[in-house]
Amino acid sequence: MSRRLLWPVLALVALLLVNVFVTPSFLSLRMQDGHLFGSLVDILRNGAPTLLIALGMTLVIATRGIDLSVGAVAAIAGAVTCTHIAAGGDPFSGMAIALALCALMGLWNGFLVSVVGVQPIIATLVLMTAGRGIAMLITEGQIITVDNPAYRQIGAGFLVLPIAILISVAALVGVALVTRRTALGLLIESVGVNPEASRLAGVRSRTIIWTVYVFVALCSGVAGLMISSNVSAADANNAGLWIEMDAILAVVIGGTSLAGGRYSLTGTLLGALIIQTLTTTVYTIGVPPEVTLVFKAVVVLAVCLLQAPALSRALAPRRKVVLP
Amino acid sequence: MTEPVVDIRGISVEFPGVKALQEVDFRLFPGEVHALMGENGAGKSTLIKALTGVHRPVAGEVLLGGERVAFAGPAQAQDAGISTVYQEVALCANLTVAENILLGREPRRFGAINGRAMRARAAELLARIGLRVDPRSTLASHPIAIRQLVAIARAVAIDARVLVLDEPTSSLDADEVAELFRIVRVLRDEGVAVLFVSHFLDQVYEIADRMTVLRNGRVVGEWTTAELGRLELVQAMLGRELGVLDELEHRPDKGRAGEPLLVAEQLGRKGAIAPFDLTIRRGEVVGLAGLLGSGRTELARLLYGADKADTGRVLVDGEPLKLRGPRAAIEAGIAFSSEDRKGEGLxxxxxxxxxxxxxxxxxxxxxxxxxxxxxxxxxxxxxxxxxxxxxxxxxxxxxxxxxxxxxxxxxxxxxxxPRLLVLDEPTRGIDVGAKAQIQKLVAELAADGMAVLFISAELEEVVRVSDRVVVLRDRRVVAELSGVDLGVDDVVELIAATPGAEPEKVAS
Amino acid sequence: MTALTARAPSRFLPVIATFVVFVATFGVGSLRYEGFATGQVVANLFIDNAFLIVLAVGMTFVILTGGIDLSVGSVVALSTMIAAAALRAGWPAWLVVPAVLATGSALGLLMGVVIHRFQVQPFIVTLAGMFLARGLCFVISVESVSIKDPTFRALATGTLELPGGVTITHTVVIALVAVAVAAYVLHLTRFGRTVYAVGGSESSARLMGLRTGRVKVGVYVISGFCSALAGLLFSLYMLSGYGLHAVGMELDAIAAVVVGGSLLSGGVGFVVGSVAGVLVLGTIQTLISFQGTLSSWWTKIVIGVLLLAFIVLQRLIVRRS
Known part of the structure; x- marks a missing residue:
């Protein structure tokens, strides 16, 4: 266990302990009709979309970027698929169209960032603003409900465990394998740590940046499908609302610096779990769920301050750089 | 003679593991231009920063007008009348010229900034240094040279007794330098003490009345410009006596170069290096010699495509190579190790x-x-x-x-x-053992047929490892020396030469 | 165009562009729809967007230093909530107003100190501030709280008649006063000029001996104060306090500032530009509602396209200089 994951792990354990203390049956799991049920399973299922987007966001942040448009992209994916199904289309072709559109939006963001050279935060603000409008354009402002068992599987289906979490974990494992088995992870970190040295070493940073923006858009698309499938409806206004903030938060809590460079997928997983567990905890201890935001704020501030260079200098002036 | 306005006595500055300055004395008299000379790492900027309160000396004292001072930062030094103009213009390009001159001390009326009075005061200051610029114009609309002069106007605005010019001319062309010097002379004649740092010997000899040379954090000496010739100055900066070091070992297999690998024809970039011709052969080590700021790094970056050339072309194996960027160079077998290890290397x-x-x-x-x-x-x-x-x-x-x-x-x-390895200052700031290893490695690589472009501030090193030495001065290639009996003295003379009396000789 | 660029420095170009866009959109409306080009339609632009104008003013300060404040929408909501709850608890209006303004400023101060002292990115700190403020709303009450205080109601319903039979509300006056004060501070005080200097080059500003730390914290205090003021105006507009008020309004404010010609990297921009930005956004909304068949979501798409246009315009200006 690396040192920088220590705080997130402690935070998660503490949250779980609070839950066990309040509800002793918190950790219990039971099988029913071949499905696994329990509070832990709920946490995983509800956290699946955030985890998936945070996964893509980790890579974007590792290149010194950020993507604010993920929530809007998720809403568009749900809108496209549900409209397609509602018009009598096949759910699979609907999802394929949706994801292709998401990839296109990722290309657009990547174009603005790597070719035009716009700061990532502004470049993706464009799609964040316009994206929900586009989603509403697709649904014509309605909440489109669909009744399609196949489509429902993605967000609400079970294969012992919820399918949504299986998808997210598969994506996590996939990304871990791809970035570590190929050289993608190395090149992403290299671009994030020192763009100029990477350029002089011949790294194609433009391609790398483009790749991560397309990837995060695809992740958002799938997450959007989960969200809309879970409720069998597309709500252009509220689907994936604030999920970009949760995703960024998960990444930051997981120890990946917004300044780019070394990233930790395990950290992101922990971060996403912490956020979801926090939501559940607030619910179980009987505070109105909306107040979760206050706790989130406290957690973010605490984690950021603990990671802040100024504070760590003050606390431990001569600490050596920690080897991972 | 009058009393010195700045009198630095025996100061030492230390960083973790490094003694940046050791018992340095330095005097600055009113109404004179004093050049501070030295190669990279000699301690010039450390001395300036110790004077302006950025670094705190561990020993010694700084006297300003006879009184002991210890500034907490540049702001305090400014208030005491020490103004600094940096190489990278430290102004805000988004504001107007008038604001940049008076920011922080704008004339006010009833608490509000009085725009008219501010422009009038700025115009007055600009007139004092004879600079014709509209005070209402945005700084960004002016070239770097004008910005540099505006920075001087700002320095004048605080009634500076001491004006520190830290490499103000490195990005200016000849006319702009002349304008800058005219202004410096105006200020000098008004009694301002000017501390001038530059790598261009011609400029130093043109403007300075006195010079202090630093080397490895120590003072080599203080001379008036008249009593120290160029050759002696370069020797003082590089730390050698002529003729003493010629018994250096030379590579035994020098001069066994093969076919031309890379040919640069009239390659150049405005403000970086004047168009030059250069041929590098297989198995050959070409050295680049010149003082800091002479254009050595700029030349290397052009060959690698790290910067784009405005003129000329590069041929590799006789075929023109389009140097769009580093990747094109890498594909052609060119590698480049930057002098800035932290920023551009690792x-x-x-x-x-x-x-x-x-x-x-x-x-x-x-x-x-x-x-x-x-x-x-x-x-x-x-x-x-x-x-x-x-x-x-x-x-x-x-x-x-x-x-x-x-x-x-x-x-x-x-x-x-790679087929051509460009090494920019590969031995700077590293210990003797590692240095020798790198030099040996370069010789071995060349023996195996690799071409190497070797850049170093240490002339002995360049001469020792190179088959040919290209000498740069003031951002142009001034000579090319080759031959087995190539000596450091030849190179030093070329570097120190006065322009005009150009000894375009090629030893062979 | 060349004559224009020759006379107006490039820093005015984006603001001029904003006004051109405003006049153009308004012109399209007045040509196509009867009753569009009336004084009252213009007045309504101000009435319906008074809070957004104040918000954009505060955001302009932050963006001029190169920072960003994501918390403003939530602070608006928190301000409506505090105002409504305090009034319900029987506080007099003259006490509620300063209390709300102080709370907003204190939140801004807190964020500014964390950003400056601990060097945490403004994005993350103000994101936390956004969560905190939104969450605190629900700590006070999960339900919407209506405002019945007579002073507030009188202020909200009272109108001022201008020549030509155009009526405006008191909120418009407050918003315009805020704009005037902000313009004064930015252009005629040392604090304001230092805001520009920090945005232009923080290291240069420090080397010039300016008090950059005070400014970097100060702009967040100003933004917090403006958010609280905007919250008060919003509570007059809605006559209620609710935790779901002003969701996403920070994006509108940022969009208004960017469309108003400010550079998000800092140092370039004008308060007047931000006001014009708000008016452009408001006009688009009005146009779409006049059109009738076009749906409201077109507003978002058009704003997105405008954002893009201005970002690209600014990239071109930056590249050229």
């Missing part, structure tokens, strides 16, 4: 292994990773061959010492088997 947060294979990996693209086994073999081989310590592939590159970082960078390029 990826500090990545491991030794990752840094070592980075260039190779970048050339292969992300989808074809260097197989782990091959990477491990390469890492093991080069860690051993170059004696990189700690020999731990997982150590973070940023934690290595300077010499080991340099060797790691070299290794990064060697694994790509």
């Amino acid at each position: 990826v500090a947060d990545l491991s030794v292994r990752d840094n070592l294979i980075l260039a190779m990996q970048a050339a292969r693209g992300w989808a074809r990773p260097v197989p782990r086994k091959q990477a491990d073999e390469l890492v093991a081989k080069y860690l051993k061959m170059l004696d990189i310590r700690p020999a731990d592939p997982d150590a973070l590159a940023g934690n290595l010492s300077g010499g080991n970082q340099q060797k790691l960078l070299l290794a990064r390029w060697l694994v790509t088997r």
Whole structure:
């Protein structure tokens, strides 16, 4: 266990302990009709979309970027698929169209960032603003409900465990394998740590940046499908609302610096779990769920301050750089 | 003679592990221009920063007008009348000229900034230094040279007794320098003490009344310009007496160069280096000699495509090469190790292994990773061959010492088997042992047929490892020396030469 | 165009462009729809967007230093909530107003100190501030709280008659006063000029001996104060306090500032530009509602396209200089 994951792990354990203390049956799991049920399973299922987007966001942040448009992209994916199904289309072709559109939006963001050279935060603000409008354009402002068992599987289906979490974990494992088995992870970190040295070493940073923006858009698309499938409806206004903030938060809590460079997928997983567990905890201890935001704020501030260079200098002036 | 306005007595400044200044004395008289000279790392900027309160000396004292001072920062030094103009203009380009001159001390009326009074005061200050610029114009609309002069106007605005000019001319052309000097003379005649730092000898001889030379954090001496010739000045800066060091070992196999590998024809970039011709042959080490700021790095960057040339072309194997960027150069077999190891070389947060294979990996693209086994073999081989310590592939590159970082960078390029290796200051700031290893390695690589462009501030080193030495001065190629009996003295004379009396000689 | 660029420095170009866009959109409306080009339609632009104008003013300060404040929408909501709850608890209006303004400023101060002292990115700190403020709303009450205080109601319903039979509300006056004060501070005080200097080059500003730390914290205090003021105006507009008020309004404010010609990297921009930005956004909304068949979501798409246009315009200006 690396040192920088220590705080997130402690935070998660503490949250779980609070839950066990309040509800002793918190950790219990039971099988029913071949499905696994329990509070832990709920946490995983509800956290699946955030985890998936945070996964893509980790890579974007590792290149010194950020993507604010993920929530809007998720809403568009749900809108496209549900409209397609509602018009009598096949759910699979609907999802394929949706994801292709998401990839296109990722290309657009990547174009603005790597070719035009716009700061990532502004470049993706464009799609964040316009994206929900586009989603509403697709649904014509309605909440489109669909009744399609196949489509429902993605967000609400079970294969012992919820399918949504299986998808997210598969994506996590996939990304871990791809970035570590190929050289993608190395090149992403290299671009994030020192763009100029990477350029002089011949790294194609433009391609790398483009790749991560397309990837995060695809992740958002799938997450959007989960969200809309879970409720069998597309709500252009509220689907994936604030999920970009949760995703960024998960990444930051997981120890990946917004300044780019070394990233930790395990950290992101922990971060996403912490956020979801926090939501559940607030619910179980009987505070109105909306107040979760206050706790989130406290957690973010605490984690950021603990990671802040100024504070760590003050606390431990001569600490050596920690080897991972 | 009058009393010195600045009198620095025996100050020492230390950084962790480095004695940047040791018992340095320095005097600055009102109404004179005093040049501070020295090569990179000599301690010039440390001395300026000790004067302006950025660094705190561990010993010694700074007297300003006879009184002992210890500033907490540039702001306090400014209030005491010490104004600094930096190489990178420290102004805000988004504001107007008038604001940049008076920011922080704007004339006010009833608490509000009085725009009219401010413009009038700025115009007055600009007139005083004879600069015709509209005070209402945005600074960004003016070229760097004008901005530099506006920075001087700002310095004048605080009624500076001491004006520090830290390499103000490095990006100016001849006319702009003349304008700057005219203004400096105006101020000098008004009694301002000017501390002038520049790498251009011609300029120093033109403007300075007195000079102090630093080397390795110590004062070599203080002279008036009239009593110290160019040759003696360069010797003082480089720290050698002529004729003493000629018994250096030379490479035994010098001059066995093969076919031309790279030919540059009238390659140049405005403000960086004047158009030059250069041929590099296989198996040949070409040295670049010149003082800091003479255009050595700029030349190397053009050959690698790190900066784009405005004029001329590059031929590799007789074929024109379109240098769109580093990747084009790498594909043509050119490798470049930057002088700025931290900023442009290493990826500090990545491991030794990752840094070592980075260039190779970048050339292969992300989808074809260097197989782990091959990477491990390469890492093991080069860690051993170059004696990189700690020999731990997982150590973070940023934690290595300077010499080991340099060797790691070299290794990064060697694994790509380049045909031309451009080394910019590969031995700067590293210990003697590592230096010798790198020099030996360069000789071996050349013997194996690789072409090397070797840049170093240390002339002995350049002369020792090179088959040919290209001499640069004031951003142009002034001569090319070759031959077995090539000596350091020849190079020093060329570097110190007065323009006009150009000895375009080629020793052979 | 060349004559224009020759006379107006490039720093005015984006603001001029904003006004051109405003006049153009308004012109399209007045040509196509009867009753569009009336004084009252213009007045309504101000009435319906008074809070957004104040918000954009505060955001302009932050963006001029190169920072960003994501918390403003939530602070608006928190301000409506505090106002409504305090009034319900029987506080007099003259006490509620300063209390709300102080709370907003204190939140801004807190964020500014964390950003400056601990060097945490403004994005993350103000994101936390956004969560905190939004969450605190629900700590006070999960339900919407209506405002019945007579002073507030009188202020909200009272109108001022201008020549030509155009009526405006008191909120418009407050918003315009805020704009005037902000313009004064930015252009005629040392604090304001230092805001520009920090945005232009923080290291240069420090080397010039300016008090950059005070400014970097100060702009967040100003933004917090403006958010609280905007919250008060919003509570007059809605006559209620609710935790779901002003969701996403920070994006509108940022969009208004960017469309108003400010550079998000700092140092370039004008308060007047931001006001014009708000008016452009408001006009688009009015146009779409006049059109009738076009749906409201077109507003977002058009704003997105405008954002893009201005970002690209600014890239071109930056590249050229």
